[in-house]
Amino acid sequence: MPKVGMEPVRRKALVDAALRVIGDQGTLAVTMSEIARQAGVSPALAHHYFGSKEQLLIETIRSLLRQLRDDTVTALRAVASPRERLSAMIRVSFQASQFAPDTIAAWLAFYSEAQRSEEVRRLLVVYARRLRSNLVASLKALCPDDDAERIAEGAAAMIDGLYIRQSLRSAPIGIEASIALTEDYVTSHIDRLHSQGTAA
Amino acid sequence: MPKVGMEPVRRKALVDAALRVIGDQGTLAVTMSEIARQAGVSPALAHHYFGSKEQLLIETIRSLLRQLRDDTVTALRAVASPRERLSAMIRVSFQASQFAPDTIAAWLAFYSEAQRSEEVRRLLVVYARRLRSNLVASLKALCPDDDAERIAEGAAAMIDGLYIRQSLRSAPIGIEASIALTEDYVTSHIDRLHSQGTAA
DNA sequence: TTTTATTGATTGATGAGTCAATCAAAAATA
DNA sequence: TATTTTTGATTGACTCATCAATCAATAAAA
Numbered sequence: 001m002p003k004v005g006m007e008p009v010r011r012k013a014l015v016d017a018a019l020r021v022i023g024d025q026g027t028l029a030v031t032m033s034e035i036a037r038q039a040g041v042s043p044a045l046a047h048h049y050f051g052s053k054e055q056l057l058i059e060t061i062r063s064l065l066r067q068l069r070d071d072t073v074t075a076l077r078a079v080a081s082p083r084e085r086l087s088a089m090i091r092v093s094f095q096a097s098q099f100a101p102d103t104i105a106a107w108l109a110f111y112s113e114a115q116r117s118e119e120v121r122r123l124l125v126v127y128a129r130r131l132r133s134n135l136v137a138s139l140k141a142l143c144p145d146d147d148a149e150r151i152a153e154g155a156a157a158m159i160d161g162l163y164i165r166q167s168l169r170s171a172p173i174g175i176e177a178s179i180a181l182t183e184d185y186v187t188s189h190i191d192r193l194h195s196q197g198t199a200a
Numbered sequence: 201m202p203k204v205g206m207e208p209v210r211r212k213a214l215v216d217a218a219l220r221v222i223g224d225q226g227t228l229a230v231t232m233s234e235i236a237r238q239a240g241v242s243p244a245l246a247h248h249y250f251g252s253k254e255q256l257l258i259e260t261i262r263s264l265l266r267q268l269r270d271d272t273v274t275a276l277r278a279v280a281s282p283r284e285r286l287s288a289m290i291r292v293s294f295q296a297s298q299f300a301p302d303t304i305a306a307w308l309a310f311y312s313e314a315q316r317s318e319e320v321r322r323l324l325v326v327y328a329r330r331l332r333s334n335l336v337a338s339l340k341a342l343c344p345d346d347d348a349e350r351i352a353e354g355a356a357a358m359i360d361g362l363y364i365r366q367s368l369r370s371a372p373i374g375i376e377a378s379i380a381l382t383e384d385y386v387t388s389h390i391d392r393l394h395s396q397g398t399a400a
Numbered sequence: 401t402t403t404t405a406t407t408g409a410t411t412g413a414t415g416a417g418t419c420a421a422t423c424a425a426a427a428a429t430a
Numbered sequence: 431t432a433t434t435t436t437t438g439a440t441t442g443a444c445t446c447a448t449c450a451a452t453c454a455a456t457a458a459a460a
Contacts (some may be wrong), residue, residue, distance in 0.1 A: 026315025115226025161361025
């Protein structure tokens with residue numbers, strides 16, 4: 001079996017397996033054995049390539065974040081106007097793959113881990129900042145700068161909040177409704193500024 | 201030392217210690233030994249009174265939820281008008297004790313645990329439902345029923361989202377700003393309905 | 401004396417990480 | 431081409447630490 005060049009293949013298999021297992025069990029307290037089994041290799045090999053469980057988990061988060069970033073970049077490339085860009089970001093946030101119960105469970109586990117691991121925290125901060133600055137950039141074309149900051153903050157919070165509420169699976173809100181709610185928030189605030197501006 | 205009637209004292213001490221330790225470490229993966237040490241008793245005694253770690257954790261969540269409910273009831277008793285009641289609920293959600301880093305970390309850990317423990321999930325669902333129905337009740341006095349449901353959903357999501365973003369401690373938002381953002385959301389949507397209603 | 405409170409010592413399970421050994425492909429050499 | 435050497439891939443078996451849970455023993459009320 002030992003054909004040369006297996007490293008990238010195994011690394012990817014292990015990272016993918018880790019995400020599956022974490023999503024499935026809803027916690028980072030999963031065993032290397034289980035991840036390795038899902039990836040079809042021995043636990044020892046997982047250690048061989050990643051050195052430690054911590055490192056494998058970090059790579060796993062990185063992978064999830066990279067996917068989200070790529071999707072965002074792709075979605076933004078397709079549209080030009082600021083308002084359309086806002087909609088594109090909202091759509092990506094709630095796209096099916098991100099909004100699946102397993103993925104949400106994994107996100108939650110990562111946020112929880114960020115309380116302990118400085119490196120995990122850093123990664124999630126990068127995500128939060130990116131979302132915020134993308135939103136702000138588009139909003140600044142539509143309203144005064146300080147309003148843009150405020151609305152971005154609110155929209156980002158609403159997105160994250162819809163995720164966490166989704167995780168409880170009681171009265172699930174659904175992709176369309178989540179998008180509508182967030183769009184509505186943005187629209188409502190932009191409109192209000194305009195009518196105020198006109199009225200004043 | 202064995203004086204009779206220690207049970208309630210020890211139970212409370214253990215539950216309080218559990219919340220402290222969980223908040224501090226940001227995870228439910230804390231040891232009974234650590235909790236017991238913080239409570240000033242032996243690990244064996246914790247088992248004696250709670251039977252298992254799981255049970256102690258459940259009691260701990262219950263305690264946190266009870267506290268929040270009591271605060272809400274108290275706050276609502278003080279005000280009468282629907283709009284004031286909305287503000288009171290928002291204020292309670294972000295009150296200092298709830299919004300402290302340790303408490304937020306504990307909430308996050310509980311949400312994560314809800315992915316595994318049906319009982320924990322049930323408790324959190326109760327919290328979510330209560331918040332939602334309180335919000336809806338007041339909103340229905342201010343706008344049409346279906347709008348009330350939508351706005352309540354959005355406000356609840358925003359509250360939860362502000363919590364989760366606070367947990368990352370990057371660009372912390374602050375109590376006042378969080379309250380303002382949520383108030384703003386509610387106000388903006390109610391106002392818009394009124395102006396639309398007038399315009400149509 | 402019976403009951404309640406309390407603990408030290410112990411057990412059993414689990415799981416991360418290590419390591420020496422194996423196996424087969426590739427590269428070097430004859 | 432045939433043979434030897436090297437190297438990457440892979441694992442089974444093991445160690446070590448941690449921790450929940452148990453239990454027998456003790457001490458002080460009632």
